[in-house]
Amino acid sequence: MSDARTPVGVDLLNPDVYAVDNQPRLWRRLQDECPVGWHEPTPGVPGFWVLSRYADIMEVFKDTTTFSSARGNILGTLLAGGDPAGGQMLAVTDPPRHRDLRRILQGGFSARSMRRIADSVRTVARRLVAEAVERGGCDFVADIAARIPLEAICELLAVPVEDRARMLELTSTALDADSTPMEAARAQSDIMNYYAKLLPERRANPQDDAVSMLAAGAIDGRPLSEVEVFLNCYNLIIGGDETTRFSGAGGLLALIEHPDQWRLLKERPDVIDSAVEEIVRWTSPALHIARVATVDTTVRGTRIAAGDIVTLWIGAANRDEEVFEDPYAFDLARTPNKHMAYGFGPHFCLGGALARIEMQILFEELRDQVGSVSLAGEVEYSRSNFLTGVSRLPVALTPSTR
Numbered sequence: 001m002s003d004a005r006t007p008v009g010v011d012l013l014n015p016d017v018y019a020v021d022n023q024p025r026l027w028r029r030l031q032d033e034c035p036v037g038w039h040e041p042t043p044g045v046p047g048f049w050v051l052s053r054y055a056d057i058m059e060v061f062k063d064t065t066t067f068s069s070a071r072g073n074i075l076g077t078l079l080a081g082g083d084p085a086g087g088q089m090l091a092v093t094d095p096p097r098h099r100d101l102r103r104i105l106q107g108g109f110s111a112r113s114m115r116r117i118a119d120s121v122r123t124v125a126r127r128l129v130a131e132a133v134e135r136g137g138c139d140f141v142a143d144i145a146a147r148i149p150l151e152a153i154c155e156l157l158a159v160p161v162e163d164r165a166r167m168l169e170l171t172s173t174a175l176d177a178d179s180t181p182m183e184a185a186r187a188q189s190d191i192m193n194y195y196a197k198l199l200p201e202r203r204a205n206p207q208d209d210a211v212s213m214l215a216a217g218a219i220d221g222r223p224l225s226e227v228e229v230f231l232n233c234y235n236l237i238i239g240g241d242e243t244t245r246f247s248g249a250g251g252l253l254a255l256i257e258h259p260d261q262w263r264l265l266k267e268r269p270d271v272i273d274s275a276v277e278e279i280v281r282w283t284s285p286a287l288h289i290a291r292v293a294t295v296d297t298t299v300r301g302t303r304i305a306a307g308d309i310v311t312l313w314i315g316a317a318n319r320d321e322e323v324f325e326d327p328y329a330f331d332l333a334r335t336p337n338k339h340m341a342y343g344f345g346p347h348f349c350l351g352g353a354l355a356r357i358e359m360q361i362l363f364e365e366l367r368d369q370v371g372s373v374s375l376a377g378e379v380e381y382s383r384s385n386f387l388t389g390v391s392r393l394p395v396a397l398t399p400s401t402r
Contacts, residue, residue: 053320104214
């Protein structure tokens with residue numbers, strides 16, 4: 001065991017570090033030089049550990065006793081002192097309460113619910129792609145990729161159709177790195193207030209949706225508080241919107257940049273399942289997840305003290321050559337493909353199956369309706385040290401001749 005700390009030598013809090021063409025160099029350097037690296041503190045900001053190897057990250061994900069989520073699960077909240085939703089919202093709750101909350105929410109992800117949501121997503125995706133093809137192109141992010149996950153999450157939560165555009169606007173503002181702190185806080189508050197108005201209605205008239213499951217849910221005989229219901233609704237709509245939007249947009253950009261893989265998608269209908277997994281691995285929208293060590297422990301022979309922040313760099317894990325053959329190649333037929341884009345262990349993303357359904361439907365509609373796709377303007381990217389992806393993707397589309 002070593003008490004030595006190998007500095008990472010790069011400011012991982014700077015969003016500019018994650019420019020698309022810089023990520024391969026960054027991940028390789030972290031893995032080769034400091035797989036368990038130390039990010040030095042700065043005035044007012046504590047230091048934290050940086051893990052970049054797949055095997056180490058998997059072990060941390062599995063060990064919820066030693067590595068806690070209850071203080072927060074991203075750097076922004078942990079470095080600011082912790083997440084006030086800790087212990088109440090699923091993503092920032094430890095077992096056994098995490099298990100009990102998850103069990104309540106799983107009712108909203110029943111097979112019947114998934115079929116209903118899939119039907120709704122299919123209808124919307126087919127129409128949006130058809131309209132874009134008829135126009136000859138679109139901004140794929142704003143016109144299609146942003147609207148598919150919104151439709152799915154709003155179906156999951158049974159948000160009325162007339163309110164869905166507003167939900168997209170609020171979630172984008174809440175997570176956009178270009179939003180001011182006041183704008184983000186106001187958007188978060190508006191989302192919470194929306195569910196505050198919806199909750200009494202669902203308690204009086206429950207439906208087959210996640211809000212109703214939360215409204216009727218109880219742990220150890222005690223109903224969930226209104227705050228717990230609001231927080232977990234917020235968790236679902238935020239978690240399900242941004243990441244799938246980035247995967248969808250980044251996936252289409254990857255297909256434009258790799259025309260051989262576009263041809264493969266068009267010519268091999270059987271490749272759709274592995275294609276979805278590769279697109280999710282390739283885009284890895286969540287750059288990192290964070291934990292706090294509850295006791296003194298070691299990772300790869302390096303001592304980590306109780307109370308230390310430990311960050312797990314998912315983008316690096318999904319490019320680990322110890323796990324993925326030729327990890328910087330985009331290969332729709334890649335198998336196996338045990339990526340960590342949806343996490344691992346007890347905190348594996350509750351909406352992972354739903355996200356896969358959305359992605360499959362979206363790329364089936366693109367495959368079937370689009371003949372060719374090309375860039376029609378400058379690609380723009382999000383600027384964040386947490387979520388990474390394409391924020392604007394102007395494309396030209398021609399109709400399929402099939």
